């Protein structure tokens with residue numbers, strides 16, 4: 001019997017709100033700042049926001065938090081949409097904080113008229129110094145008691161472009177001794193003579209996050225504005241603006257952000273990795289970005305399974321990246337096509353009792369979960385390649401792969417016996433002379449089993465491919481614990497990318513490449529866009545097995 005899933009705290013809140021008749025329907029939003037690509041942390045936020053709307057028959061808006069023109073770009077706007085669609089979510093409305101700049105400005109004038117905002121000429125340093133500390137109250141700005149008329153005139157002049165960047169700001173006039181530092185006359189507007197990717201040169205003053213977010217939620221009638229824990233100290237201010245302006249009462253709720261072992265998810269640092277050329281781009285398969293993990297072969301299904309398993313908590317935790325990889329394997333194990341690929345530096349097998357030139361084609365299922373489903377054709381010939389790791393000269397008793405005088409089944413085909421080992425001058429094994437047992441053809445009806453089955457490819461038919469083997473990008477388990485005297489870049493893993501050659505069965509080249517495939521007995525690999533008609537490039541998604549246990 002399926003265990004009924006317990007509600008998370010957000011579901012409890014929503015159900016109580018709906019039961020109390022507070023709303024007919026819920027509206028959530030996903031509010032990315034278009035200053036970078038989405039990462040796995042955003043996937044969690046997306047799953048929560050869209051997941052709740054789906055569960056309760058509501059809707060989710062995509063709203064770009066585009067109040068910082070110097071850091072933002074349309075490249076990011078487009079990429080974010082692509083990533084959300086890839087995850088399989090559809091937003092109700094595409095909005096931008098900048099759509100509301102006129103309204104926000106009007107509200108700012110309203111606050112000035114009501115004596116609740118003033119223009120401050122202090123420098124940022126002065127403001128910081130006068131803010132006080134948690135223990136000590138701040139000091140009022142010398143400009144705090146300007147008249148409404150003067151404030152209005154100055155604010156309009158700020159808007160008209162009369163002053164350079166940093167010359168003035170508009171602040172709310174609340175309380176410089178407030179125990180919550182957020183209330184010590186927060187900045188509402190700053191001057192920034194910068195071109196905006198949507199509003200062009202219309203504005204040279206831009207609203208601050210705290211002054212923008214809640215009002216945008218309110219305009220869109222967002223019922224549940226869900227964000228990460230670090231915003232909990234902003235919530236009272238979020239409420240203050242909404243109450244003071246007397247507008248639609250959206251509410252903010254906080255959940256723990258996703259942190260993953262061996263992974264960094266700050267956009268600023270990810271941007272640095274890209275700009276310094278430490279990775280090949282935002283979509284480098286080692287990046288925790290959605291475009292990176294997509295290129296690596298992770299699936300939306302796996303990411304959703306992962307988000308579902310980690311749940312929604314109110315306490316920050318470091319999640320094991322092994323759990324994410326486990327979810328990827330779970331999904332790919334069910335759905336991926338199988339192929340045999342022999343690694344770099346293989347050993348040649350000659351079948352001495354095979355008729356020279358003979359080719360026998362075997363049929364193998366593309367996916368063992370569907371033995372009667374689509375098949376691939378695998379050619380068997382007198383000369384084959386196997387992984388060097390599948391042969392051992394002085395093998396221990398429990399070694400079930402090939403050894404001198406031993407037998408093994410070559411997957412989908414015959415049992416072969418190693419009769420003779422050929423070495424080069426340095427003593428390296430270069431060839432195994434084997435015989436095959438024709439009676440062991442899988443369809444012969446004379447099944448005989450051996451302990452080991454190994455994968456192989458026919459030399460004549462093998463295709464040389466490039467395999468990009470990835471490991472974690474960082475060596476430190478908890479990347480929030482980088483010591484003071486070190487930089488996060490000191491923990492880059494020098495072996496996060498190793499390129500090897502592989503020898504693939506020919507059917508791999510006909511695979512559509514849309515989903516990662518399984519290299520049998522090795523791992524999952526996804527076709528990379530760097531592939532050309534002459535050379536297939538495969539990204540290792542994850543290994544087949546891991547020590548990770550649920």
Ligand code: ATP
Pocket residue numbers: 030031032033034040041042044045065226227228256257258259265266267268
């Ligand atoms: P970063 O710190 O990486 O720049 P951010 O919070 O500034 O991230 P935004 O574009 O502002 O990025 O985020 C959009 C939404 O995604 C926000 O609601 C934010 O709280 C959420 N989000 C960002 N990072 C995470 C994370 N690691 N886990 C869960 N949610 C996240």
Ligand code: MG
Pocket residue numbers: 033
């Ligand atoms: Mg942000």
